[in-house]
Amino acid sequence: MYKKKPINSFFVISDIQLTVKNEVSHQKFARALQDLNEIDANASSLIINGDLINDGRKESYDKFQEILNNNPHPEDVFFTIGNHEFFKNDGNEPSIRRFLEFSGLEKVYYQKEINDCTFLFLGTESWGPVGSPTKDSAVLSMEQINWLEGKIENIKQHHQPVFVFLHQPIPFTLYGTNLEYYQNSIIAYQGLVNRLTQMKDVFFFSGHSHFDLRFPNTFVETPFKMINTGAVYNTYGPDGKGGETVIDEEGSQGLYVEVFADRVSIRGRDFTNKRWIQEYQLNITMNGA
8 A cells, every 4th residue: 555645755857948039948947837836836856957958058047047036946956967058069167167157066966865865966077069979978077976986885775765867868778768869878878877776776867868758668667767857848759760850849748756655656747738647657666665
């Protein structure tokens, strides 16, 4: 029998792709925030898992903050850096600096403890640029990997869920990540996989693809739980030619997560139509329960 009262609840969204002049991106972000607040006004936190903005510019961050301030949301909001945060194309250092100044963070990777749950946020430290074989890929420095290794050593003795967030998905796992573009989405990804498999009850959230949550395999359970966070701006699918295409320009999706003593509930939400995505209603029993 499921226990009814969660010990934690939070939202996960990504790929808002906001720019100053794109009013559609403003409207979709505001609508998502309003819908989530109606679902659970007492949620502990909101995670925005990369591609907050579309062009890497400070003006877009300012507009993003304005919309966030003018709409209801949890007091605690946490961010990861995506590939579009680099799209001003003036180098890694200034791109990361703008993200850190906006988010108030010291580094693109960090840890938070929320209601007895561990949250680990990872982030790329380098970008393509256009024309590079590593364009849009996540590049995690050895410093970041060693930091993660240290966190794992401290965490893996505890029977509690660990929620990990990175904008880019692990290749050859979730739906669509076998497409050529996503096969390189995390450089040297096996090292990340090897480390995360050391812990029980790891939930790895990624965005980036915009793949519609109604597709199969948008949740994969081995070697740990991998979850597609959807996209607020629009939704994609395969184009039948080895690539991808927008399948719903009105599409806008995200996740509502509830943590119970013995399980985690993850529910996909359609913000455009303010309804649950029936194909994405997950109840996952924890190994440590």
